[in-house]
Amino acid sequence: MIRANGADTPVSANNSKSGIPAISRFFSAENRYLPPLLITLILVAGQAKFGLLESFSRTALAIATSMILDLVLARLMIRRWPNLASAYITGLSVGILVRSPAFWPYALCSALAITSKYVIRWRGRHLFNPSNFAISAMLLLIPEYVAALSIQWGNDIWPLVIVWVLGALIVWRVRRIHITLTYVLSFVVFSALRSVIVGDSFLAEVAPITGPMYQLFIFFMITDPRTTVKSMRGQCLVAFLVAAMEMILRLASNVNAPFYALSIVGPIAMAIEIWRTSKRRPEAPFRPGIRKDSVTQAPAL
Amino acid sequence: MEQAVKPSRAIQIGLAIFFVGLLAIPIVYKQYQRVQASASANMGAAQALSRYGFYMRESSNASGIDFVHQAPTLDVKLSHIMKLVASMGAAVSIVDFDRDGWEDIYVVNSKEGSRNALYRNLGDGMFRDVAAEVGLADVNLPGTGVSTGAVWGDYGNDGYEDVFLYKWGKPELFHNDGGEHFTRVTEQAGLPPWVNANTAIWFDYDNDGKLDLFLGGYYPEDVNLWHLKTTKIMPNSFEYANNGGRKYLFHNLGNGRFEEVSAKLGINSRRWSLAAVAADLRGTGYPDLFIANDYGVSELYLNEGGKGFREAGKEAGVGFSPKSGMTASVGDILNQGQFDVYVTNISEEGVLVQGNNLWMPKAGKSAGMIRYENMANTFGVELGGWSFGGQFADLNNDGFLDLYVATGNVSLDRGRSYWYDYSKIAGGNQAIISDAANWPSLEGRSLSGYQHKRVWINDGEGRFKEVAQMVGVKDVYDGRSVAMADFENRGALDVVVANQRGPLLLYKNTVAPGKHWIEFDLEGQRSNRSAIGAEVRVFWAGQEQLQQVSGGSGFCSQNERRLHFGLGKATVVDRVEIRWPSGIKQTLTNPHVDENHKVKEPL
Numbered sequence: 079m080i081r082a083n084g085a086d087t088p089v090s091a092n093n094s095k096s097g098i099p100a101i102s103r104f105f106s107a108e109n110r111y112l113p114p115l116l117i118t119l120i121l122v123a124g125q126a127k128f129g130l131l132e133s134f135s136r137t138a139l140a141i142a143t144s145m146i147l148d149l150v151l152a153r154l155m156i157r158r159w160p161n162l163a164s165a166y167i168t169g170l171s172v173g174i175l176v177r178s179p180a181f182w183p184y185a186l187c188s189a190l191a192i193t194s195k196y197v198i199r200w201r202g203r204h205l206f207n208p209s210n211f212a213i214s215a216m217l218l219l220i221p222e223y224v225a226a227l228s229i230q231w232g233n234d235i236w237p238l239v240i241v242w243v244l245g246a247l248i249v250w251r252v253r254r255i256h257i258t259l260t261y262v263l264s265f266v267v268f269s270a271l272r273s274v275i276v277g278d279s280f281l282a283e284v285a286p287i288t289g290p291m292y293q294l295f296i297f298f299m300i301t302d303p304r305t306t307v308k309s310m311r312g313q314c315l316v317a318f319l320v321a322a323m324e325m326i327l328r329l330a331s332n333v334n335a336p337f338y339a340l341s342i343v344g345p346i347a348m349a350i351e352i353w354r355t356s357k358r359r360p361e362a363p364f365r366p367g368i369r370k371d372s373v374t375q376a377p378a379l
Numbered sequence: 380m381e382q383a384v385k386p387s388r389a390i391q392i393g394l395a396i397f398f399v400g401l402l403a404i405p406i407v408y409k410q411y412q413r414v415q416a417s418a419s420a421n422m423g424a425a426q427a428l429s430r431y432g433f434y435m436r437e438s439s440n441a442s443g444i445d446f447v448h449q450a451p452t453l454d455v456k457l458s459h460i461m462k463l464v465a466s467m468g469a470a471v472s473i474v475d476f477d478r479d480g481w482e483d484i485y486v487v488n489s490k491e492g493s494r495n496a497l498y499r500n501l502g503d504g505m506f507r508d509v510a511a512e513v514g515l516a517d518v519n520l521p522g523t524g525v526s527t528g529a530v531w532g533d534y535g536n537d538g539y540e541d542v543f544l545y546k547w548g549k550p551e552l553f554h555n556d557g558g559e560h561f562t563r564v565t566e567q568a569g570l571p572p573w574v575n576a577n578t579a580i581w582f583d584y585d586n587d588g589k590l591d592l593f594l595g596g597y598y599p600e601d602v603n604l605w606h607l608k609t610t611k612i613m614p615n616s617f618e619y620a621n622n623g624g625r626k627y628l629f630h631n632l633g634n635g636r637f638e639e640v641s642a643k644l645g646i647n648s649r650r651w652s653l654a655a656v657a658a659d660l661r662g663t664g665y666p667d668l669f670i671a672n673d674y675g676v677s678e679l680y681l682n683e684g685g686k687g688f689r690e691a692g693k694e695a696g697v698g699f700s701p702k703s704g705m706t707a708s709v710g711d712i713l714n715q716g717q718f719d720v721y722v723t724n725i726s727e728e729g730v731l732v733q734g735n736n737l738w739m740p741k742a743g744k745s746a747g748m749i750r751y752e753n754m755a756n757t758f759g760v761e762l763g764g765w766s767f768g769g770q771f772a773d774l775n776n777d778g779f780l781d782l783y784v785a786t787g788n789v790s791l792d793r794g795r796s797y798w799y800d801y802s803k804i805a806g807g808n809q810a811i812i813s814d815a816a817n818w819p820s821l822e823g824r825s826l827s828g829y830q831h832k833r834v835w836i837n838d839g840e841g842r843f844k845e846v847a848q849m850v851g852v853k854d855v856y857d858g859r860s861v862a863m864a865d866f867e868n869r870g871a872l873d874v875v876v877a878n879q880r881g882p883l884l885l886y887k888n889t890v891a892p893g894k895h896w897i898e899f900d901l902e903g904q905r906s907n908r909s910a911i912g913a914e915v916r917v918f919w920a921g922q923e924q925l926q927q928v929s930g931g932s933g934f935c936s937q938n939e940r941r942l943h944f945g946l947g948k949a950t951v952v953d954r955v956e957i958r959w960p961s962g963i964k965q966t967l968t969n970p971h972v973d974e975n976h977k978v979k980e981p982l
Contacts, residue, residue: 128619129676129699155386155394179734179753179761190401197398220405221729222762228617228731228806238808278800278819285807285817292806331799333730 113298114167116248120241121174127237130174130290136184137173143188144169151196165192167298171209174294176216177225187212187224201352205345207305214341217334226334227291238288245297254301260314261296262287264321272328295336305344307351316347422849428891431836432775435851435874435886443505444498446883449490451525451547454607459820463797464604465489466789467577467597467653468547469859469877470528470935474540475500476513477558482864482939484875485515485542486883487526491605493519495526495544496883500866514561515542515553524548524573524605528860528935532581532590534631536908540940543592545576547604550594554635568629568637574600575624581930582657582666583907584644585685586960589631590907590930595652595670596624610816614651615809618701620674622813623651645688650675654707656932658718659914660740661749664962666912669697671704671722677736681747696741696751697722702733706934710771710780711925712737712758712837716916718925720751723766723784723934727827730798731805734761735769735784759843760835765827768861768934772872776894776945778922779837785858785876785934789821790828797824829855832876856881864939870896870973872943877936895946898975899955901928904982906960913980915942916956920949946972 121137124130131137148165152158172187191212195204198211216224249255269283276283286292300306300320306313320336320343327335386394424434439445448469450462457464468489475482481500488495494516498506510516519525524546531540539555552568553561575598581590598604599622602612614620626646629637641647650672657666665682672678676698680688692698702724709718717740724733737760738751755761760782763769769784789797800819804812811817832852835843847853856878863872866887874886897917901910911930916923924944931937946952955967959980970976 129701132700151394154390178732179756181756186401186404190398193394193398193401197395215402216405217729219402220409222409223405223732225727225730225732228802235808235810276819278803279817281807281811281817282800282804282819285803285811288808288811289806328799331796333799333802 111163112251113248114163114170116244117167117170117174117294117298120244121170124237124290132177132179136178136181137170139181140173140176140184140188141166141169143185144172144192147189147192148195151192155196164304168192168209171294171298172212175209175213175227175291177227178223180223183216183220183224187216190215200349201356203348203352204305205348205352207299207302207340207344210299210305210337210340210344214334214337217337226337227294228289241290241293245293249297249301252301252303254303254313256310257301257306257313257317258296260317261300261321264318265324268321268325272325275329292336295340300340305348307347312347312351316343319343319347416848419846419849424851424889427846427850428889431846431850432777432891432894433850433871434889435774435834436889437851437854437884438887439883439885442885442887443501443507444484444883444885446486446488446496446498446508448486448878448880448883449488449493450880451489451491451604453604456607456610457604457815460815460818461821462789462791463818463821463826464815466857466879467859467935468525468527469857469879469881470526471860471862471875471877471883472529472531472931472937473862473864473875473939474531474542474937475939476531476540476542476555478539479558481868482866482941484862484864484883484885485510485529485531486877487529487544488519489525489527489547491519491521491525493525495519495529504867513559514563518544518551519546527577528579530579530581530931530937531909532592532911532930533907533909534581534590534592535635536589536903538908540909543579543581545574545579545594547575547598548573550574550576550579564635567635569639570629570637571600571627571639573603574627575602575604577653577935578655578670579931580655580657581909581911582668583631583912583960584628584657584666584668584682584688585630586665586906586912586962587631587685588903588905588907588961589633590909590911591631592627592629592637593655593657593668594627594629595655596626596649597651597653597673599624599649611814613813613815613818614674615813617674617805617812620651621649623649623672623674625649626652626670644686645690646680648672648678648690650678653705654722654932654934656707656709656720657912657930658709658927659912660709660718660720661747663747664958669707669709669720671707673703673705674701675704676701677704677707677722691748695749696753697736697738702736705767706769706784708769708771708932709927709929710782712739712771712780713841714779714839714922714924716923716925718927719754721760721769721771721782723763723769725765725827726762727765727798730802732762735763735766737761758841759845760833763833764830766833767859768876768936770861770863770933770936770938772863772874772938773896773943773945774834774872774874774888774890775836776870776890776896776947777839778920778924778945778947778949779839780924781837782833782835782843783861783863783874784833784835785861785878786827786832787830787855787857788827789825790855790857791821791823791825793825793829795822795824797821797826800824801826828857830858831855832858852886854878854884856884860934860936862933862936862938863943865898865941865943868975870898870943893948895948895950895972896944897946897952897955897970897972898941898943899957900941900975900977901957902977902979903959903961904980905963906980909940910959910980911940912960914958916958917944917946918953918955919946919951941975
């Protein structure tokens with residue numbers, strides 16, 4: 079049985095005898111296993127072909143830490159078993175995006191991400207994208223041991239095209255393509271602007287977005303349903319502001335600009351929305367990972 | 380719907396403390412390391428001698444060495460990133476070119492028209508540059524390219540070490556005429572007209588008694604860096620580049636002639652090679668070839684009985700995670716009678732933490748195959764900044780091989796870093812990264828500049844400790860090539876470091892009293908006369924250490940051919956087993972310690 083919206087709305091896989099609706103359901107916004115499944119496929123293919131990961135064992139450690147800690151904290155904090163898709167994808171994102179030759183940063187980063195979900199909250203909702211918060215904290219606190227993913231998808235164009243198409247398909251199906259498009263468009267415009275300001279070629283400025291780190295960022299991190307605002311217009315505005323903040327950080331030569339930009343803009347946007355909502359509604363109960371007012375609950379990074 | 384339960388205040392507080400604790404772990408750990416480092420940094424020579432068993436004093440000027448490396452000025456189309464592109468070329472190799480029993484130093488220069496230097500060891504702690512006298516100085520004439528390294532080997536088996544000079548330009552072979560003069564024999568040898576090379580090694584891949592030569596290209600050989608037809612000369616990827624220079628394997632035919640056989644024997648790579656080392660890694664009796672590549676994975680060419688090579692990097696585990704390989708050195712770090720391989724890479728805080736690789740063989744070799752595991756993190760030899768040349772050597776004669784790594788890439792303005800711009804272009808697709816015109820201007824900024832060196836001492840139990848500052852290695856030049864030799868024939872290994880756009884440094888080593896040693900100077904008869912590829916196993920006090928005579932290792936460097944073993948407090952060596960490249964085995968029983976043994980291959 080597949081559950082959407084955390085555990086609230088069961089969706090049976092056997093509702094229809096026709097194959098097409100089943101496929102359609104599988105690729106639907108309600109299938110919270112779609113993004114993790116597809117990211118896992120990308121990851122396995124990327125590792126097999128290009129050696130994308132530092133190692134499978136490090137990624138496994140990040141995933142295991144994330145899932146175990148989520149189980150423990152959910153039992154402790156809300157006395158129920160959580161759906162682990164979200165924790166899995168947090169661990170996976172840490173395992174992909176963190177680069178360190180050591181093992182312990184992977185465990186620490188996952189632990190920080192999951193714990194932040196339960197600690198940094200306001201009116202029942204968490205403010206930070208967990209993996210973004212944890213990766214930013216690691217890059218800030220222990221840059222000696224940690225960097226963000228900077229590797230490429232090989233040296234030809236086809237893997238890049240496949241990931242873009244696949245990523246776009248996923249965010250389109252989970253009704254988040256507008257966020258991705260707004261961010262990409264903003265990034266390209268800001269690249270042109272930076273090129274004029276700093277005097278480097280436009281291609282040099284736009285180059286980072288051709289790498290896998292950005293693809294994971296734009297398809298699966300900034301689109302995270304639980305840490306983005308509700309309205310479509312608001313989501314587009316936040317994506318634009320993240321790109322704008324990133325440009326400011328880039329002008330200050332900050333290598334990890336996208337992570338920090340989302341860490342700064344994301345919580346502020348969430349806080350504003352929570353504050354505005356709280357004026358209309360009472361405080362939500364303490365339920366990490368579950369948001370009643372969101373239609374789309376497929377987890378992202 | 381299930382009703383959510385609000386956790387108790389105690390649980391919430393406990394979780395908050397746990398969260399703060401997680402954030403505090405790295406801060407506390409870093410602070411602890413900082414305190415440890417600052418407590419040790421001001422250590423004096425006597426204290427270092429007592430604690431670590433050795434102390435190094437930079438003595439180049441006091442020894443008559445005043446060499447400063449100069450970089451080339453390439454095509455004006457590269458002017459915006461000139462110092463980045465022209466950031467290699469400083470190289471040093473050790474040879475006793477005149478067979479007087481004292482190891483000499485050959486150091487190359489890279490400015491158009493500059494001169495290389497051959498520092499003859501006068502035997503009294505002083506050196507004198509005799510390169511011009513013997514014909515090895517004026518080798519960087521405009522139009523011929525500039526030197527990037529040199530390796531020594533007696534290709535003619537006449538008893539004197541000849542020198543192969545590789546360049547970004549026309550490679551040259553010089554024959555040693557009795558230790559008094561060198562004759563250029565490039566054309567006779569059949570060398571190619573132009574190779575942009577950063578590595579070459581002598582080895583006898585087919586054990587026919589004649590030294591062969593491997594030469595690894597970096598930029599493609601059709602690129603003349605002084606006259607560019609296009610700016611699309613850069614790697615087509617930061618991790619998967621395959622548009623670099625070709626590799627050459629010159630088979631020694633005798634009579635000073637060589638035949639290029641790389642393709643015929645299975646070496647067809649176009650990766651951007653920066654280092655190579657040959658060693659019998661699988662116990663087959665034939666040397667395998669390990670190549671460390673920039674912008675990609677390392678390659679391991681398994682020698683198939685001297686008849687061909689098979690690339691097995693992925694199979695062996697070393698050819699998977701792409702990094703920026705800059706050195707390749709072998710050493711038996713745990714005295715297990717087998718070679719481990721060290722490869723240096725880049726580690727820059729928060730930007731690119733590749734970590735260096737220490738490839739250690741996994742237990743159980745099967746069917747001529749070997750598999751490696753990266754143990755750099757476990758052994759503590761992983762984070763070395765922008766690491767270039769690395770060499771193993773027992774610096775404190777305690778019986779275990781230590782590790783010296785030269786670091787630092789481009790040191791210009793201390794306060795401004797190029798890393799941000801470098802990371803932009805490095806992450807780009809091949810259409811962007813491969814064109815130098817797209818690379819942001821360096822504008823006098825540093826890229827991993829002014830870095831402290833790494834001197835890791837081996838405790839023999841699986842941990843290395845970094846002691847560079849404590850034992851007197853305090854320079855912050857852009858280190859490239861590292862070579863070791865016992866220059867004063869006193870049983871202590873000194874270290875020579877060639878720095879890019881910097882001085883040649885000679886670190887003289889003082890070893891604490893009470894530590895013993897033994898050295899071996901081998902000469903082949905059926906094997907190549909330089910004995911390159913000969914393996915020596917020393918057995919003492921329950922230890923077994925393996926070393927080999929090398930025709931080049933590290934980054935653009937070559938240690939002395941003489942093998943040096945530290946023995947700790949042991950005064951007796953049980954036996955020494957020598958396996959010559961010819962296959963002949965020789966055993967020495969109870970050789971005297973604290974002595975250099977000259978050993979000739981038995982016939």
